[in-house]
Amino acid sequence: MEKYKVLIPQDVAKEGKTYLRDRGYEIKMGQGITAEQMKEDVVDCDAILARTAPFPAEVLKAGTKLRVIGRHGVGVDNIDVKQATEQGIIVTYTPNANCNTVAELAVGFIIALGRNIVRCDKAMRSGDFEIRNRLKGMDLEGKTLGVIGLGKIGRLVARKASLGLGMNVIGYDPFLKAEDCPEGVVKVDDWDEMFKTADFISLHIPSTEETKHSIGKREFEMMKPSAYLINTARGDLIVEEELISALQNGEIGGAGLDVFEQEPPPQDHPLFALDNVILTPHNAALTTECMVRMALTAAQGIHEVLSGQKPTYPVNDPAGS
Numbered sequence: 412m413e414k415y416k417v418l419i420p421q422d423v424a425k426e427g428k429t430y431l432r433d434r435g436y437e438i439k440m441g442q443g444i445t446a447e448q449m450k451e452d453v454v455d456c457d458a459i460l461a462r463t464a465p466f467p468a469e470v471l472k473a474g475t476k477l478r479v480i481g482r483h484g485v486g487v488d489n490i491d492v493k494q495a496t497e498q499g500i501i502v503t504y505t506p507n508a509n510c511n512t513v514a515e516l517a518v519g520f521i522i523a524l525g526r527n528i529v530r531c532d533k534a535m536r537s538g539d540f541e542i543r544n545r546l547k548g549m550d551l552e553g554k555t556l557g558v559i560g561l562g563k564i565g566r567l568v569a570r571k572a573s574l575g576l577g578m579n580v581i582g583y584d585p586f587l588k589a590e591d592c593p594e595g596v597v598k599v600d601d602w603d604e605m606f607k608t609a610d611f612i613s614l615h616i617p618s619t620e621e622t623k624h625s626i627g628k629r630e631f632e633m634m635k636p637s638a639y640l641i642n643t644a645r646g647d648l649i650v651e652e653e654l655i656s657a658l659q660n661g662e663i664g665g666a667g668l669d670v671f672e673q674e675p676p677p678q679d680h681p682l683f684a685l686d687n688v689i690l691t692p693h694n695a696a697l698t699t700e701c702m703v704r705m706a707l708t709a710a711q712g713i714h715e716v717l718s719g720q721k722p723t724y725p726v727n728d729p730a731g732s
Contacts, residue, residue, distance in 0.1 A: 415458065430707055444464035449473075455476065457476050457479075461490060466491060479716035480501075481711075484504065485506055492726060499730075501716050509704070515571075516669060518572060520613075523689055524639045527546050533686070559583045560615035570593065606634050612639070614644045617645065626649045627650030631653065632657075636662065640665075646668075646672045659681075666688045668690055
């Protein structure tokens with residue numbers, strides 16, 4: 412087999428690299444993730460194992476030998492898929508690798524927000540034991556969870572919340588037929604009803620031109636003052652400054668955010684000053700087990716394409732077959 416070279420700009424679990432090396436591929440660890448650095452690195456590479464760095468058209472055009480990009484994750488909004496398709500580059504992704512891992516964090520946010528775990532922890536560490544009498548949590552059993560996007564992750568969140576926590580679950584997904592709605596979920600076709608009804612809203616939709624900034628002031632004004640918003644999907648789904656205003660003014664109860672419009676957020680970001688929001692650094696999928704699954708599945712996608720096989724998880728179809 413011809414010795415193909417795979418560029419890895421951001422390191423991945425060793426299992427993914429071992430998989431490629433065992434099959435005769437040469438690994439090229441990138442010098443950095445700026446466009447200029449990757450343009451220089453990709454010149455002699457046949458594939459990219461891509462994590463979160465942006466891969467704009469200029470980077471792909473520099474990769475004149477590129478045949479495949481294996482995305483280490485689910486979202487491909489960081490890759491210019493249109494340019495890849497025009498160049499004949501197949502993009503693959505790892506749709507099953509992180510579903511349960513992300514769903515677990517979303518449920519963790521529900522529990523932590525409903526029971527004020529982070530706020531109570533902070534108070535305890537400062538000697539404020541009496542916060543127990545000032546800040547009451549809520550039972551989750553019988554509360555309504557609204558899931559926006561009933562794909563793999565959304566379905567798992569719904570299932571865990573329904574069966575594990577006894578929550579009532581409603582779901583919004585315009586692409587899903589009512590008969591295909593998962594068991595235990597009541598499909599809601601009215602966007603406004605979701606925001607008016609739910610005690611918790613969890614976002615599980617991709618970032619597209621249609622979904623960017625689709626949740627803002629109007630939606631926050633419809634939510635209950637006690638309701639919580641959870642985002643483990645993409646930061647640009649939300650109009651961030653309008654969420655901050657809603658949190659500051661008590662229009663909603665709080666939020667659990669793993670993703671942000673700018674990553675990392677600036678150190679003086681207003682969210683850091685709020686005690687009714689829990690923030691995590693876009694690490695919903697970053698467990699040891701999930702990182703191995705994503706690295707392996709991305710590596711497998713690269714191998715499938717370069718060995719002439721049909722990829723298991725393609726994002727695009729440059730050949731148009």
